[in-house]
Amino acid sequence: MVTISDIAKSLGITPSTVSRALSGSPRVKESTRKAVEKAAERMGYERDEAASSLRRGRAKVVGIIVPRINREFFSNVIGGAESVLDNYGYSAIICQSHENTSDEIKALKTLRSNRVAGVLISHAIESTNGAHILENIDQGTILVQFDRVFSSIPGPKIISDNFRGAYEGTRHLIEQGYKKIGIIAGYMSSEAYAARLAGYKQALSDMGMEIDDEIIFYGSIVQKGGYEAGNIAIDKGCDAIFSTGDYTALGALQAAKERGLRVPEDFGIVGTADERFSALITPSLSSMAQHPYEMGRRAAQAFITSLKPEAKVGEVVVPMDLIARQSSTRTTI
Amino acid sequence: MVTISDIAKSLGITPSTVSRALSGSPRVKESTRKAVEKAAERMGYERDEAASSLRRGRAKVVGIIVPRINREFFSNVIGGAESVLDNYGYSAIICQSHENTSDEIKALKTLRSNRVAGVLISHAIESTNGAHILENIDQGTILVQFDRVFSSIPGPKIISDNFRGAYEGTRHLIEQGYKKIGIIAGYMSSEAYAARLAGYKQALSDMGMEIDDEIIFYGSIVQKGGYEAGNIAIDKGCDAIFSTGDYTALGALQAAKERGLRVPEDFGIVGTADERFSALITPSLSSMAQHPYEMGRRAAQAFITSLKPEAKVGEVVVPMDLIARQSSTRTTI
DNA sequence: TTGTATGCGTTATCAC
C-alpha cells in the first residue's frame, strides 16, 4: 500500500505537504498540489481511512439505522442518502434494528465504536422514547432523524407530512362516497403514526362526519394485524378503511375479499407508503406516497450541512401524495 | 472516550495486558482477565475501531456490493449476511453498483480504502468479466462471490442451483401441457443466466421438445424488456414463457393480458426469484424461489471460514424451489 | 508556502 510518505519521497518533499495538498488545504502552492495529485494518481495512492479516522477522531462514515432494510421505503431512503454522501466522500454503515430497542442500542454502540461522523436514524417501533439514543451517541456525532422521529430529541428531522397525508387520504375516501371509514392507526408511541391519526380525525370532522373510537385500530404495522383489523372493521359496518401502512392495507384487502366484498364497490381502501406491490396487486391499492429517496437525500444533506457547527437544520417536511388506484376509485372509466 | 490505558491505570497494570485480556489472548491470568472485563464494563469502554484497524491493517468490517439495495432479493441477502457477521463482531458497509461497472470499481476502491477484511459481491450486469474486481481488491482481502459470480475468479462462490431451477420451472410448464415455451433469458455474460438458459434447453430436450432460437429472448432484466419479449413470444405462437426474473415475468404477464390472453388458460408464465409482489398480483405469479437470506448467511459464513488461511470454501449451491401459483397452474381446484 | 515534531489508540514483538 502506498502512503503519503512514499509520495513525499518520490517528490522530494515532506509528508505534511502531501497531506495538505491531498486534503485541499489552501496553504499549498498550486504547482506542488498539481505535482502531488499527479504522483498520487500515478502511484495508485488511496488514503488509509483507518489512519485518517484515528488521527481526526472521526471516520468519514455515517451510520444509517433503519428498522428493516428489506422494506422498500427504507432501502430507498438508504439509496437516496448514499447518493449524496458519495459526493462528499462519506461511506455508510447500514444497521437494522428489527423494530426492537436492544438491536437499536447495539447498532448505536457499533457506530460509536467506529467513530462515525453522523447517524441517520428512523427509530424502532418498540422504542417509545429517545433516551437510549441520546445515551449511546457521543457529543459531536451529528444525529439526523427521519420518518420516525422523537421531537424530544433536538437536531434535524426529516419527516413526511403525515397529518396532511392522512387528511388527504381520508378526504379522498369521503369524496368517493364512503360513509363509515375506519383507520388502521399503528402505534401511538410513534409521532408519525399519531400525526396520521390526527389527520384522519380532522378530515372526518371537517367533512361533518362522526369520529368513532370503535373503528380506530391500534397496534399493528404488519399484514396479519391489518387482516384482523379489516375483519373487525367489516363487522362494525365500515365500508372503507384508511391504513397508515401498505402491508396493513393489504391485510385489510385480503379480509374484504374473503368476506365476499367487492373492492372498491363495497369497500374502499387507501394505504400509506406506496410500496411496490401496491401498484401490482388486484385491485391495485391506492396509497399515500411518501418520497423515500428524496427523504434520504434530505437526511444526508442535513448531515452535511450540520458539519459546519454554526449551521442549523431544523425540521424538513416532505409532502405525501395521493396515488389513487382501483381500491378506492368507485367511478372507473 | 475511555481507552485501554485508562483501564490499565485504574487497575495498576499495563495497557498491553488490558489489550490481551480484552482480545481473548490465552496468555492472561484468568483473574486479571475478569478484573479487566469488569473494569471495562464499569468504565464504559468501547474499542476504538479506527485505532484497531490501523494497527492490525484490517478493519472488522466487510463490504457488501450489490447491484441495487432495493431489490428484495439483495436486501434479504444483506440481512442474512449481517445476521452472521454480527456474531463475529463484524460490521458491514453496503455499496450499490447500480448495475454498472464504474460504480462497482468505485465501491471496491472505497472498501480497499477502508481496509475491509472481506468483500461479498454480486456483480453488476454490465460487468462481463471480473478483471476490474481483481484489480481493485488487494491481496489478503477475502473475496466471496454470490448469486452473480465469475468462475474465472477463484474463491468461495454462493450460487443458486440455476440450471436445476430453470430445468424444473420449464418442466413444470411442460407438465401443465404448454406446447411452445419461450424463455426470457437475460444476459449471457452472466453465468447465472447462462446456466438458467442451459437448464431450460435441457428440460425441453429431455421431454422431447424442440429448441427454437426464435423464442429465446436475450438482454433484459427489467419489466419493460419482459413486456416486449412477451409480445414477440405471443406473435411467434408461444403459449408459455419461462422467465429468468420476476420483473421480466411481470412484463410478459402484462403483455399477455393486453393481448386478451387468459393466464394460465391460454398462456402460462413462470418467473424466477419469488419477489414479494409475485404472490400478490393477479393472477399470482409462479416463480422459482431462491433463498436470499440463506445465501447471505452462507456468504458470510464463507468469509468467516476463510479467515483461517488453511480453510478453503469452494462452491456452495443453494437449491431453487418451484412455487407453483396461478400463472402456470391450469388445473385449479 | 513548507518542514518538524508529535500523538491519535491499539496491538505485536520482544524481553523478563
Add this chain to the structure above:
DNA sequence: GTGATAACGCATACAA
C-alpha cells in the same frame, strides 16, 4: 503471565 517499546498512516500545531 506481564511489561516495555515501537509502529501502523495520517493530520495538525508550531516553527521557520
